[in-house]
């Protein structure tokens with residue numbers, strides 16, 4: 001599958017330069033992956049589908065405003081953040097991760113590709129969310145394969161501006177995860193705006209949950225580093 005095939009398959013507008021950069025980024029990830037553990041996927045064709053195409057599934061022009069700001073939390077090797085930065089050069093994109101070496105790779109790759117709208121931030125989400133430059137700031141926050149919904153919601157939502165969107169990339173269990181997160185979502189003044197189901201060309205099901213944040217984050221969130229994972233705020237399940 002080429003970069004252009006992927007854009008067409010997902011009905012995303014993009015020119016040849018964007019399509020070529022998507023392919024080239026995948027090549028750079030694969031090249032670096034031989035000497036450093038960036039992604040568990042070792043085959044280039046498989047990575048195009050499971051990393052690049054999968055990253056593109058989160059894109060919905062309605063939630064990514066012209067000239068807006070985007071944070072990809074727990075970006076790892078830049079998925080989906082770097083793919084979205086390539087797709088939308090007008091947006092200011094911050095890629096955050098707690099592991100520095102992956103961010104160094106992203107900086108090098110951005111330089112090679114001439115992608116100038118990305119900034120990397122080395123931090124735990126729980127710490128960066130206390131920084132006034134980031135808190136209640138971003139039009140859209142994305143996260144793929146970082147943590148379960150109750151945890152990632154507590155980490156990601158403090159970064160979203162009032163009225164902005166958290167796009168959580170999930171698998172077939174998205175509905176259960178959403179139910180589990182209902183407690184933290186309501187504490188954060190956040191509601192499900194829409195959801196999208198996609199089947200990857202490899203056959204796997206993906207579900208994107210688009211959550212709208214309607215109020216500023218209460219001061220006590222996120223709790224201190226590690227606390228959301230140790231004691232996630234879960235919904236009380238009906239035991240029928």
Ligand SMILES: C[S@@+](CC[C@H](N)C(=O)[O-])C[C@H]1O[C@@H](n2cnc3c(N)ncnc32)[C@H](O)[C@@H]1O
Pocket residue numbers: 073074075076077078079080096097098099102123124125126143144145146
């Ligand atoms: C399984 S990887 C997924 C990477 C990428 N999003 C992807 O889908 O390929 C999870 C990433 O989340 C990062 N991470 C975990 N906890 C974090 C935290 N508290 N703050 C920031 N990043 C975190 C890890 O360092 C890791 O790179």
